[in-house]
Amino acid sequence: MQGSLGEKIGQGVFADVHAWAPGQVVKLSRPGIPQWVVRHEAQMTRAVFAAGGPAPEVLGEVTLDGRFGIVLPRFDGPTLTQATRTGAITREQAGEILATLCRAVHKTRPPPDALSLREAMDARLRFGGSVLPERITTGVLALIEHLAPDDVLCHSDLHPGNVIMTAQGPRLIDWLGAARAPAAYEIAQCHVLIAELARNMPTIRSGPRSIRFCRRSMRGWPA
Numbered sequence: 066m067q068g069s070l071g072e073k074i075g076q077g078v079f080a081d082v083h084a085w086a087p088g089q090v091v092k093l094s095r096p097g098i099p100q101w102v103v104r105h106e107a108q109m110t111r112a113v114f115a116a117g118g119p120a121p122e123v124l125g126e127v128t129l130d131g132r133f134g135i136v137l138p139r140f141d142g143p144t145l146t147q148a149t150r151t152g153a154i155t156r157e158q159a160g161e162i163l164a165t166l167c168r169a170v171h172k173t174r175p176p177p178d179a180l181s182l183r184e185a186m187d188a189r190l191r192f193g194g195s196v197l198p199e200r201i202t203t204g205v206l207a208l209i210e211h212l213a214p215d216d217v218l219c220h221s222d223l224h225p226g227n228v229i230m231t232a233q234g235p236r237l238i239d240w241l242g243a244a245r246a247p248a249a250y251e252i253a254q255c256h257v258l259i260a261e262l263a264r265n266m267p268t269i270r271s272g273p274r275s276i277r278f279c280r281r282s283m284r285g286w287p288a
């Protein structure tokens with residue numbers, strides 16, 4: 066893949082996002098993060114794009130100084146978080162945009178290699194190390210076994226920091242957590258991300274009004 070590492074335009078827990086070739090970015094695993102994490106994101110992003118879902122096209126994969134990277138189209142525009150902060154978009158509109166993206170995700174046929182909720186939760190709990198007591202982690206996994214199997218494709222990290230408002234419309238990024246799970250899992254995660262975690266996460270923060278409008282827009286949601 067032709068390109069060279071340009072300015073850093075974003076940073077998260079697992080990866081840094083840099084300019085790459087014209088119209089492209091590279092999402093590079095951060096030092097110390099196992100390569101499988103971003104490799105898995107590349108696999109999920111490709112699979113959802115191939116299934117016709119609202120994921121970006123993966124343009125290539127690179128390894129730079131031992132760091133694995135995904136080359137993606139560059140989306141120009143503010144994130145939905147930034148757009149609500151500047152007032153370019155109201156919180157009501159932000160909720161509707163999230164809900165519309167969410168419906169598009171859930172209508173996409175889940176790729177066969179997307180993790181089940183049980184597998185995804187197992188991976189998350191392992192990644193969290195010993196933060197939660199063993200009885201809680203085994204309890205969560207046991208409860209998941211009893212859920213009705215009404216799986217849809219879930220993005221699993223649906224928040225305004227993962228939406229870029231381009232001139233062509235909103236674009237949903239960051240597909241590491243894509244999983245086959247009940248739609249309620251997505252809605253619950255979205256709620257916790259926006260209403261509870263956002264206070265400490267500046268890339269998400271957009272306020273509880275967004276989640277109210279998002280929930281309202283999601284009524285009548287097809288199972």
Ligand SMILES: Nc1ncnc2c1ncn2[C@@H]1O[C@H](COP(=O)(O)OP(=O)(O)O)[C@@H](O)[C@H]1O
Nearest residue numbers: 074075076077078080082137138139140238239
């Ligand atoms: N395709 C892209 N085009 C432009 N900017 C991007 C793109 N992907 C990510 N970014 C920028 O990098 C930030 C972090 O990207 P993201 O994929 O959400 O990483 P993380 O997994 O660390 O949350 C985004 O909020 C956005 O500002």
Ligand SMILES: [Mg+2]
Nearest residue numbers: 077226227239
């Ligand atoms: Mg993100």
